[in-house]
């Protein structure tokens with residue numbers, strides 16, 4: 457009782473150590489399998505395999521999720537590529553439009569220079585007009601003085617008025633001179649008037665030119681505004697593409713983060729499965745050792761009688777040898793009396809249990825079955841049981857109950873499939889047993 461408790465405690469401590477020490481410190485050496493029976497090891501292996509299968513399912517789900525996210529990530533990547541192409545496209549258009557705006561501005565600046573020059577021409581002409589007018593005014597003043605003096609002074613004085621008081625005593629014909637002077641003066645004034653008129657005309661032309669230039673400039677400025685609006689439109693489209701690309705980039709990053717998280721979880725599960733597999737391998741190795749130790753193949757064959765495994769039953773449905781019905785070699789005999797289902801199956805001869813398969817595996821031919829090693833290379837097999845009452849490594853005596861007749865495995869009705877083998881080769885059981 458205490459020994460059993462200690463075994464269970466050791467087992468618990470081992471499992472606890474595996475669980476709490478974490479995966480990294482795990483080593484198959486931790487398997488204290490010598491403390492466990494073959495059946496307990498078998499249970500552990502089953503449990504570990506089940507755990508691995510559960511993790512395998514999770515891994516499959518993660519792989520599905522990763523593949524899905526990879527696909528979405530690729531789709532979003534294509535969208536980003538598309539938006540980046542648009543960004544390049546609109547950025548180019550905006551650049552070219554800006555060049556056009558600058559060219560237009562240069563044109564406008566050129567016109568402005570022309571306008572400024574025209575303005576200078578106008579001002580220059582205006583100045584000339586004013587000078588000519590001042591000259592004309594002065595001349596008119598002077599002429600008026602002469603005429604006034606002519607009518608108010610003596611002819612002698614006129615000379616002194618026109619030529620000053622000194623020096624011109626050689627002048628003899630005063631009237632002629634006076635006439636001449638007035639005529640010259642008129643001519644001069646007429647010339648001034650003509651000059652002024654020409655200048656006025658020039659100025660007018662300059663003003664017209666300037667006005668035309670200003671109209672041209674206005675037209676160019678309107679064109680520039682249109683170009684600038686177009687550029688703004690391209691800038692705005694570029695901005696839209698940038699925001700879209702940013703948004704897709706965020707989605708891309710999220711998918712990548714999800715994939716990374718899934719990959720991490722998957723790697724952890726795979727690592728757990730690998731270490732678990734190492735534990736399974738260690739347990740299986742231990743199980744093999746137990747079975748080998750139990751079966752003692754070099755143990756001498758125990759002489760003596762073999763007993764019929766199902767006393768009172770003797771209806772043979774299939775004999776040893778070629779089974780023409782199933783077209784295959786039948787390795788034992790099938791005992792299938794009506795009502796045999798659930799009958800106890802007795803061990804034919806003393807030996808050690810080397811196989812006790814509890815698990816019903818659908819499609820597996822033997823179903824639940826037991827193999828007993830009798831030493832000297834002799835074994836007996838009891839198959840298609842409904843239940844097993846033996847465990848691997850168990851020493852069994854002749855007549856011990858190994859299990860019960862059933863219909864598990866590749867079987868078409870309750871029966872016992874009984875085999876005798878020598879060094880693994882099936883032989884006819886009737887060479888050893890007789891119906892009893």
Ligand SMILES: [Zn+2]
Nearest residue numbers: 788789790873
């Ligand atoms: Zn059979």
